[in-house]
Structure formats: C-alpha cells, structure tokens
Amino acid sequence: MAHFDLPVPELRSFRAPDIPPPEFDEYWATALAEAAGHPLNARFTPVHSGYVAVRTFDVSFVGAEGARVAGWLHLPAFAEGPYPAVVEYLGYTGSRGLPHQRIEYAAAGYAHFIMDTRGQGPDTADPTEDDGAPHWGIVTRGLLDPARSYYKRVFVDAVRALDAIAAHEEIDASRVAVAGVSQGGGISIAAASLSDIPSLALVDVPFLCHFSRAVRLTDVDPYGSISRYLARFPGRADAAFETLSYVDGVHHAGRADVPVLMSVGLMDPVCPPSTVFAAFNNWRGTDREMVEYPFNGHEGGDQLQLRRRLDWLAQRWGDR
Numbered sequence: 001m002a003h004f005d006l007p008v009p010e011l012r013s014f015r016a017p018d019i020p021p022p023e024f025d026e027y028w029a030t031a032l033a034e035a036a037g038h039p040l041n042a043r044f045t046p047v048h049s050g051y052v053a054v055r056t057f058d059v060s061f062v063g064a065e066g067a068r069v070a071g072w073l074h075l076p077a078f079a080e081g082p083y084p085a086v087v088e089y090l091g092y093t094g095s096r097g098l099p100h101q102r103i104e105y106a107a108a109g110y111a112h113f114i115m116d117t118r119g120q121g122p123d124t125a126d127p128t129e130d131d132g133a134p135h136w137g138i139v140t141r142g143l144l145d146p147a148r149s150y151y152k153r154v155f156v157d158a159v160r161a162l163d164a165i166a167a168h169e170e171i172d173a174s175r176v177a178v179a180g181v182s183q184g185g186g187i188s189i190a191a192a193s194l195s196d197i198p199s200l201a202l203v204d205v206p207f208l209c210h211f212s213r214a215v216r217l218t219d220v221d222p223y224g225s226i227s228r229y230l231a232r233f234p235g236r237a238d239a240a241f242e243t244l245s246y247v248d249g250v251h252h253a254g255r256a257d258v259p260v261l262m263s264v265g266l267m268d269p270v271c272p273p274s275t276v277f278a279a280f281n282n283w284r285g286t287d288r289e290m291v292e293y294p295f296n297g298h299e300g301g302d303q304l305q306l307r308r309r310l311d312w313l314a315q316r317w318g319d320r
Contacts, residue, residue, distance in 0.1 A: 003266055005217065005273045008292075011266075016210045016278035020251040027146065027246055028155075028194055031064070035156045038066045042164035044073060049099040053077050054106045056099045061164040063118070063157035070116040070123040071161065072099050074106035075170060084175035084317045085111035085165055087198075089158055089187035091180070092138065092207060092222050095121020105179075108310050110317075111171055115161045117154060117183070126153065137225030144239045151190075151208065151247040158191040166197045175199055175317055179309070182271060182298065183207045183222075185262075186249045189279060192260070193252035200316055201260040202309050203279075205268055205300040209249035210275040212241055217272045253279040259287035261312045263305050265296040 006014060021027070042061040049056040055075045063069040075083060086105040090096070096116040105112035119126030120138065128148070142148035158178075166173040178188040179202035186208030192201040207222060215227045226244075230237050245251065260283055264276040280290050291308060293301050301308065 004269070005266075008266065008294075011273050011277045012290075013281065014274050014277045015281050016213065016250045018210065018212060018245065018248065018250060020248070020254070021242065021245050024246060024251060025255075031152055031156050032159060032194065035064055035160060038062045040160060040164055040167075042167065044168065047099055049074075049103070051100060051103060054103050058099070059113070059164070061160055063160045064153040065128060067118065067125065067127050067153075067157075069118060069157050069161065070096060072096055072102070072114045073165070073168070074103050074112040076106050076109050076111075079109050081111075081170035082172040083109070083111040083170060084177070084313075085113060085171050086177045086179050086202070086313070087113045087115065087162055087165055087191070089115055089178070089180035089184035089191070090117050090120070091182040091184050093120050094183075096123060097121075104306065104310075108313070110313065111165070111168075113161065113165050115158065117187075118157060119150070126150070128153065137222055137229075139222045139225055140229050143226070143229065143243055144236060146243045146246050149243050149247060154187060155190040155194060155247065158187050159195045162191060162195045162197040173197065177202055177313065179203075181205060181300070189249040189256060190247065190252045192256040192258050194255075198258050200313070201256065201258050202312070203260055203262045204305055205263060205265055205271050205298055206249055206276055206279060207271050208247060209253075209271070210278040211244040211248055213278070214272060214275045217274070218269055220269045223270075249279045250282050253282045254284055256283060257285035259285060259316070261289050261291070261309065263291040263293065263300050263308075265298060265300045266292060266294045267296060268298045268300070270298040 185206030
C-alpha cells in the first residue's frame with residue numbers, strides 16, 4: 001500500500017484533538033482498586049521448553065474480576081539474577097502459544113514474561129464475554145458501556161501481570177520494561193500509564209490509539225469491526241466512542257512518563273501512522289524515540305526492530 005495518511009512532516013507533529021473524559025483517572029483508579037480486592041495468587045510452575053539455556057515457568061495469576069490469567073516466564077539459565085524483565089503483551093487474537101516460542105529476551109539475558117490475552121487464546125478465558133451486547137469482533141465487546149469494556153479488563157490484567165512479575169524473587173523490580181506489537185503495543189502504553197512498575201516501554205505499531213480517527217481512516221480489522229458495527233447501529237456511535245475514550249492510547253500516553261522506544265510503518269493500513277504519532281506526540285515523558293519504516297505496513301520493522309529493541313535495552317540497562 002502507498003502512503004495514504006498525512007504527509008510525513010505533518011505526521012511528525014500530529015496531535016489528536018480528543019480530550020479524555022473528566023472521569024478518566026477516577027475510572028481507572030476504581031478499576032485497579034477493585035482488582036486489588038482479589039489476592040494476586042501468582043503461581044510459577046517449572047516446565048521444560050526443550051531449551052537448556054532458558055528456564056521456563058507456566059504462570060498464572062488473578063486478573064480483573066477474579067479471573068485467572070496465564071503466561072510464560074523465561075529466565076536465562078546462563079546468568080544469575082536478579083534479572084531485568086521484559087513483560088510482553090500480545091497482538092490481536094494472539095495467545096501465549098507454546099513454551100518454546102518466544103525466548104528472544106531471555107536469550108539476551110533478561111527475564112521475559114508473556115501474558116496471555118483473555119478471550120483470545122485457549123488458556124485464558126474472559127468470563128464476562130457474554131454481556132448481552134452484539135459483538136462484531138473482540139474490540140466491540142462491551143462497546144456500549146465503559147463499565148463492561150473488554151479492554152478495561154485486559155488493561156487491569158496487564159497491571160496485575162506487572163505486580164506478579166515484580167514480586168518474583170528472581171526479578172529486579174527496578175528494571176522492568178513493558179513491550180508489545182500492535183494490540184500489545186496499545187496494552188503496553190496503558191500499562192506504562194497505569195502502573196508505577198515499568199521503567200521503560202517498547203511500543204511497536206500500536207493498536208488502540210485515536211479511535212475517532214482510526215475508524216474513519218481504515219476499514220481494515222480490527223478498527224474495521226467498529227466501523228461496520230456503527231454502520232449497522234449508527235445511533236450508538238456516541239456511546240461507543242465514550243467507551244473507547246477510556247482505553248484510548250492517546251489518553252494513556254499523556255500519563256506515561258517512562259522512556260519509550262516506539263515504531264511506525266508509514267504504509268500501515270491496520271494502525272494508520274497518524275494514530276501512532278498521536279500517541280507518541282502525546283507521551284508525557286520527554287525521553288522518547290520514534291523509529292519510522294517508510295515502506296512498511298503493519299509488520300513495521302519486524303526483526304530489524306527487534307534488534308533495535310535489544311540494543312536500546314542494552315544501552316539503558318547494560319549488557320547482560
């Protein structure tokens with residue numbers, strides 16, 4: 001796909017006009033307080049991944065509304081802890097997969113936790129998925145009521161994952177990064193906003209940013225499922241965008257002050273470049289870096305960006 005969004009100079013300065021709802025901070029404080037009422041009850045069960053250079057644990061903890069959330073924790077077997085940690089959130093419809101699938105950060109000497117996303121894989125259910133509203137995709141669950149928003153539950157899970165990992169005896173809680181691509185990037189922005197634990201953020205081609213622009217600029221899923229829903233139910237647009245405003249990465253970026261490395265594909269039809277820059281330019285912290293891939297779509301920099309992330313972590317934390 002050719003460049004379809006704003007000219008590059010305008011992208012680099014683009015700011016979203018959206019203003020967060022007045023109850024934004026109270027909404028999230030209440031959500032996290034409700035979750036804190038449930039014991040975290042984190043469990044770490046050793047499993048064999050097939051690798052001798054990595055120690056792997058099957059993890060579960062109690063997330064939003066008392067639901068149990070799964071994950072994998074990889075620790076490098078060739079270095080001694082406590083380890084700096086990367087907490088990774090996954091892309092849309094992804095799952096934690098098998099224990100041997102994602103070990104790159106552990107291979108680089110860091111602890112690596114992969115959080116399963118509720119309702120998107122076989123290992124973590126979303127017990128409140130059936131809320132009585134018609135669903136046109138994962139992103140439309142709870143679309144008409146901020147209290148029932150699907151991503152409210154996911155973001156609370158993300159914060160609880162940080163609590164579980166930071167409390168682990170082999171983790172250096174002063175050096176924890178959040179990371180993710182696409183949906184995982186959007187969750188990382190929220191986690192950096194809602195938790196005091198992260199000290200760094202690695203955010204690539206993030207989804208969940210500047211909804212009001214995204215659904216008018218692309219008809220590709222996941223944003224396309226929202227526009228198709230509103231085409232069928234146009235009278236519900238105000239309620240839908242009110243709900244989405246509480247999870248919008250632009251608003252969360254305005255409350256995130258940790259150093260961030262972000263990337264964007266300037267031909268990305270899934271998460272349009274202007275929506276990514278809207279979050280980046282609203283980032284509260286001044287220590288921020290954007291990597292542009294002029295001829296790439298939603299894959300962004302892929303393995304090139306992985307190497308950038310590893311180099312960036314080494315610069316911040318030192319070689320392991």
